[in-house]
Amino acid sequence: MRSHGWSLCHGTCGCRAECRHVLVCDTRHLSPDHRLAMAEADRPAWRLILLGVEDPAERARLLNLGCAEALPASTDNFELQARAKRVSDMFGMLPRWRSFGPLTLDLFHRDARHGARWLGLHPREFGVIWRLADSPGERVSRKQLLKDVWRINHDPETNSVEVHVSRLRTKLADAGCEGLVATAPRGGYMLSESSQFLLGSTSGEQDALDAYLRDLGWVKEPSD
Structure with missing residues (x-):
């Protein structure tokens, strides 16, 4: 070839x-x-x-x-x-794939992979990390996540965002990526810019x- x-x-x-x-x-x-x-x-x-x-x-x-x-x-x-x-x-x-440190996000599969291991993300958990990966290190507000991931323009007055972020963090921690999704000082969330994640490692x-x-x-x- x-x-x-x-x-x-x-x-x-x-x-x-x-x-x-x-x-x-x-x-x-x-x-x-x-x-x-x-x-x-x-x-x-x-x-x-x-x-x-x-x-x-x-x-x-x-x-x-x-x-x-x-x-x-x-x-x-x-x-x-x-x-x-x-x-x-x-x-x-x-853009099917995005890589962030040791993680590969797969848009077709709507899941994340750490080495050979799939994390088994719920569609909205994947939606959250994919949206945060648009601009690593930058704050994404709760309102913006509701608009971009939940596709609603009003606050449903539930803790759905917080619940999905919590579950996402648990799955990331189980894969050795604890702390990857950080809470922004002014509210909302962002992907950590720690060199631990930026440099990454391969399982x-x-x-x-x-x-x-x-x-x-x-x-x-x-x-x-």
Whole structure:
């Protein structure tokens, strides 16, 4: 694919493909269960192209799971690069991902990931952190959250915002990100500008996709 202008990315910190690029995997040597585990690890796997899937029923199952493509090993280079370009072009349709320190926010999945772990956010919990990520370190008032996340222009005189923020903080703390959502001095909330979160870290936890990337031998390990 290099002849068509593609290049190889080594990812970030050696743990999964944290970069926002098409991920083409030659899976001829893997079992159907292993391929399924890889797709589930990246679910919904809009960037994942699995080669070497010979059974049409298995290809259909992987596509239904969310894989960008599931193709037989005989797929020629011209077709592969055309399909990869289509997947890559989809990334520019809307800002699917946002990264903040060790967290990756996924708009399609409406959840946050810390390494290989999904936090399991409620839609409004995700809406709150996505809105705060519009301007990290800047105050977002309760009124603004009601307008942008709850889509209401009046105060319902309930503590719904506070309850969802509290639940969000609990899930962040369980993932090792305690203190990420801070209360602003003048009320409202903001994402912390602490270097602990700005620099971030990558979890050592691995899933089936991480293991596949490491086994290839070209993934860069994190430096000490």
